[in-house]
Amino acid sequence: MDDETMLRRAMDRTAQDLPPLPDLAPTAIRLGRRRRARARLTVAGGVFGTVTAAALGLSLFSTTDPGVAMPAAPPAAFPSAYHTPVQAQPTPGQTPPEKLSDAESARRAQFQQQVSALLDELLPASVTDIRPVADEVSGYRITAGGKTFPVTLSIRPAEGERLQECRNIPSKRTTCEKADLDGGRTAQVYAMAVNKPETLGSMVVTRYGGSSVLLSVSPSDTASAPVTPDQLLAVVRDARFTDLLKYADEYPVQKKDSPVRGG
Template sequence: MYVLLDPDPGDEPARDDDELLVRTALERVTDGALPLPDLVPGALVRGRRRRARARAAIGATATAIVGLGVLGAALPVWGGDGEPARAWSAASQTSPVPTPTSVPVPVRPPVHIEPSPGESSMADLPSDELSRQRVFQNEAAGVLETLLPRAMGPVRPVDIAVSRYQGGAGGRVFPLTFSVRPLPTGKAARADRPCVDVAVKHLRCDEVSLPGGIMAQAVTASGNAEGGKTITGVTVRFRYGHSRVTLAVGGDDTAMVSAPVTADDLLAVARDARFMEMVAYADARPMEAEEGSVRGG
């Protein structure tokens, strides 16, 4: 579930006004994050090619993770038994600095989403870059599953873009965005959007201080999407280095179930050293297009 407003010029195209109302505010508050792709299969012939390439990439990723790892010490492995430590109450735990080890991280097979006609996907990347992003996604999924509330598990990467993940079990699907997107500079630079409450759109925004003096915007947005039911999504976003970081969880808009997390849950993730280590890597070695650019095929 994403609440969307019309994007600024140069951002992703706006969605149809007849889509879920609850999609209207989170695109505004997740400025720069890529929209969820259409789940309806398309471009079948090209899809077969992409699926074959994706399967090959998954195998290459597994080799990279089990061996020395594509990212080396920049993405340490957490936990002593090959599994990320499962500490479900992120808000109550401390944030110890992780210790790099040589223990392999379990590979989480990505969820496949067929690109819409004209849309690109990770399968279109050069093999080296695809492998790097696969390893990053695998590591990030483990960290997010560890830090988010238990209802979000298991967390898996989504193969449409490095910023896309999904969580949930028992038939629930909660879209999750973890984006570290380079900010434009010079004349293309844009001011941050103000943090304001919009009661008519059921949108609340709070400014919160993170470690290191980072100021974050924590947004909760909800709306009546279908049959009078209200579903809610949450977003935390902030600047880090040369990038805008967006962490967002949406509701299951098929089952009409709100995101099983709160803004405080996401802030607890953002305060954790393990999450910020992933942010620092992605800021130093960008994997997404510059904010404001249009992603296409």
């Protein structure tokens, strides 16, 4: 019996009677073939800047809470190399990533593949490549115009928390608009200067169930984010994105009190 078969059986035993991740594979294959035919680009690993939300009182978190019972990830139906993970170097002085079981590592990796597949479809066609960041469940990298941009999708337990005040801060080139979502929810849609005044990032913040949700695209060193705040809002409004939020809210892929790594 090979290692892959043993791992899948162990995952099946762990996840009995628990729901699978949302199945986005047909979409991933269809869009992946189209985009790979248009541009075969490889994202280089490394340390990238991320949208800095400290000025807004927002927190990004990562790492799975080992105290929560987790469902296993289903086998991927799309090619395993479709969204090859980026190996990002940790920021000096950061705590090493938490050690996870093989089953939990596989579940988190599969969740990132599902997110990557959906973003591949929903982001503008100018985005020609998207990759998850290995061992950083909230981290992704996209390519547009030959440049690489960091993406964060943070879905963390935050029972009882409320959205911060939506404020425009002209001195920091920050604008905020409110938007209504299905289910009576509200989103805050931000454009904000990151790294330098002339490079803008996009961010949407909302809540789902007992979780805080943040989706952002940061600029590169020389260019603003290739995704506008309104385009990010369109992603958040998609029913399939809501399915991912529902899963991560019920079976968290992040821990409440751990900072995002690699930013």
